[in-house]
Each structure stands twice: as C-alpha cells, then as structure tokens.
Amino acid sequence: MSTFYNPVAVYCGNESVAPFLTDLTKRLAPGADRILLLTRGGGVEGSPCVASLYNWLQGYNVTSIEIQIANPDVTDIWELKNRLEGTDYQLVIAIGGGSVMDVAKVLSAFQGISLETKDVLREAVIDKSYRKQERYAPWIGIPTTSGTGSEVTSWATIWDEERGVKYSVDDPRLYACAAIILPELAASMPLKLSVSTALDALSHAVEAYWSVRTNPITRLYSLQAIERIMEALPQLKEDPASEKLREQLAYASLYAGLAFSNTRTTACHSISYPLTMLYGIEHGIATSITIGSILSLNKERLIEPYRLLKAFCADSVEDVQHIIFDIYKLYGIPTRLRDYGITAESTGEIVKRAYTKGRMDNNPIEMTEQDVHDVLQSLL
Numbered sequence: 001m002s003t004f005y006n007p008v009a010v011y012c013g014n015e016s017v018a019p020f021l022t023d024l025t026k027r028l029a030p031g032a033d034r035i036l037l038l039t040r041g042g043g044v045e046g047s048p049c050v051a052s053l054y055n056w057l058q059g060y061n062v063t064s065i066e067i068q069i070a071n072p073d074v075t076d077i078w079e080l081k082n083r084l085e086g087t088d089y090q091l092v093i094a095i096g097g098g099s100v101m102d103v104a105k106v107l108s109a110f111q112g113i114s115l116e117t118k119d120v121l122r123e124a125v126i127d128k129s130y131r132k133q134e135r136y137a138p139w140i141g142i143p144t145t146s147g148t149g150s151e152v153t154s155w156a157t158i159w160d161e162e163r164g165v166k167y168s169v170d171d172p173r174l175y176a177c178a179a180i181i182l183p184e185l186a187a188s189m190p191l192k193l194s195v196s197t198a199l200d201a202l203s204h205a206v207e208a209y210w211s212v213r214t215n216p217i218t219r220l221y222s223l224q225a226i227e228r229i230m231e232a233l234p235q236l237k238e239d240p241a242s243e244k245l246r247e248q249l250a251y252a253s254l255y256a257g258l259a260f261s262n263t264r265t266t267a268c269h270s271i272s273y274p275l276t277m278l279y280g281i282e283h284g285i286a287t288s289i290t291i292g293s294i295l296s297l298n299k300e301r302l303i304e305p306y307r308l309l310k311a312f313c314a315d316s317v318e319d320v321q322h323i324i325f326d327i328y329k330l331y332g333i334p335t336r337l338r339d340y341g342i343t344a345e346s347t348g349e350i351v352k353r354a355y356t357k358g359r360m361d362n363n364p365i366e367m368t369e370q371d372v373h374d375v376l377q378s379l380l
C-alpha cells in the first residue's frame, strides 16, 4: 500500500494575494494580529509581485527580520530566539530561499518554548522535545529561489558547526499552511544560484522517484519536475531573464518539493552532506554530482525506468550522467571531485560521514561503504 498526503494550500497566479491571505488567516489563525515576517533581504519588498502582500500586512502588527544566513546553524537560531524574546508572534511569513524557510519552521516549532542556553536548544532539537508543544505557530512560505521545495515539506535542516553534524527539525505539523508561488521573485537571482538550486530540485525529483517510499503520485510530480528542469535549465544560459523559463523552474521546484515531501531523499543527499560540510560544495551541486552513479546502482529497482529516462531525454541509464554533466559544463561547474579539493585519500572521511539515518536507508538498494567509496572514486 502507498499513500500520498500534502496539506499545503498552494497559491499560483498574478492576482492580488490579499483575499487568499485574509481567508486563510481567518481559518487557520483566527484573531491573529501579530505577524513575524522573515525575508532574505536584498530589497525583496520592492518587487512588484509582493506589493499586494505588503499592502495586506499593513493591517497587522508586523515584526520584520532579514535572514542573511546560508545554512542556519544552532548558534543562528539561538541568537534569533534571543532577539525575539518577548515577541509573541501568531503567524510566520517567510519570503526567501530554503534557509529562510528552514528558520521559519524552527521558529514556528519553538514559538512557545523558552530556552535558557544554546545547549538547551541543541538538546531540544536532538531529542525532538519541541513536539510536545500543543500547537505550533502557523507559517506561510513564499520561495524566492527555485529549488528547495521547503514551502511544501514538513522538515527543516539545522547545522551544528561546533559538532560537525546536521539535525532535522521535523513534524507533520510543520507543513506550511500555505505556499505562495511567484516565479517573478526568482528573476533577480544570480544565474549561478539559479543553476545550483535547479540541480537541487532535480535531485529531489530523481530521489523521490526511486525512494523506498515512492508512490504513483510522487512519481508523477517527479517526472514533471525533471522534464521541466531538463527543458529550461540549458536554455537559461542564453536567456536568464526569460519569464517563461523562470516560471518553468519555479513550478519544477514546487513539483519536486511535492514529490519528496512524501518520500524524503536518498543516497545522493546523504553523500552530499559531508561534501558540503567538509569541502563547501554548494548543496545542489553536492547532491546532483552523484545522480548518474547512484542511478546505475539503483537501476534494477526502478519502477517504470523508461519513464524516468524519457524525462531526461536519455536512451540509457548511463546517458543520464552525461546529460547532467553537459549542464555542469555549460555553466562552468567542475564535474570531478578533485576540482573541489577531494583526493583519493580523503574519501574515507566522506564515506564515514555519508550515512544519515532516514536518507541512506531510504535508497532502494542497500549502499555499503564500499559502494559509496566506489561512487566517490569514480568521480575523482
């Protein structure tokens, strides 16, 4: 038996978002008048497509914070909680990329919790004691990058640089009450960021397709996401301002998000974490660089493999690696791990740290340490 569930109300379109937000607030946060607005900064409030949102906000008591953090760490969350001490927000609105939305989820889960020290926060994240809360602050996600799909998933990633690990803050109650998709917001994104976030979405879609938790609805969203990314991403180089291409990538990211909201990710993401933590490789590159190799290992377990190959416009499983690396080359992204400072000797440490629970064991074939080692060696 397989099931698909996602409760996020999704708004798409160019009309004013005010009636949608008024109705939503009436239903999900009745009487709420204190809103915490988290933005990525960079003048996002000046974008015409969010004008109706900012007009709507004028009727509320808004605390606004710019979040300029690449990968939120326990220390960042601790500082934010201190800054918000005494601010009793009833609704969180996040306008930004995955990091801003991750922060929104954590502040939503920890809204009613007082934390005396950073260690108390760390322990609460590790033992998931925030789940004892009767309710979380509802939150709304408005993505400004086309990649993470965080607006339709129920977990957030928190890094812990001091301990060299990452944690997941997760609970089905952490789904946003709404996601507002405004492709125009991604138009100001630097091309390099557009490419790496689209490659992250590609990884979400592919990994959802083959995950042990895959189901027919997930695979439908996965295929749509892959097709759109494969069509739009190579064209973006020539026409980075194209509204049509930005729209394609925004919806591809949403579909990939919906797909992996029900499956989570697998070996590619699990291996990516030490690549990012130890070598600073951007998330979307760290996840997509192994897609071709992992696909070759997983090929016997794929459901309807011909559909996946068709979405990539590939004739064989082996083609997929070339197709993805052609996109890398088009944008000048190195395809070999040695170009990121990784050597044959250093792969042992990556293998050791590549096993994240709930990710590696979500891969359709069991990945032995030798398998991970071989994948890394083949990419050196």
Ligand SMILES: [Fe+2]
Binding pocket: 148, 200, 203, 204, 269, 283, 287
């Ligand atoms: Fe990701």
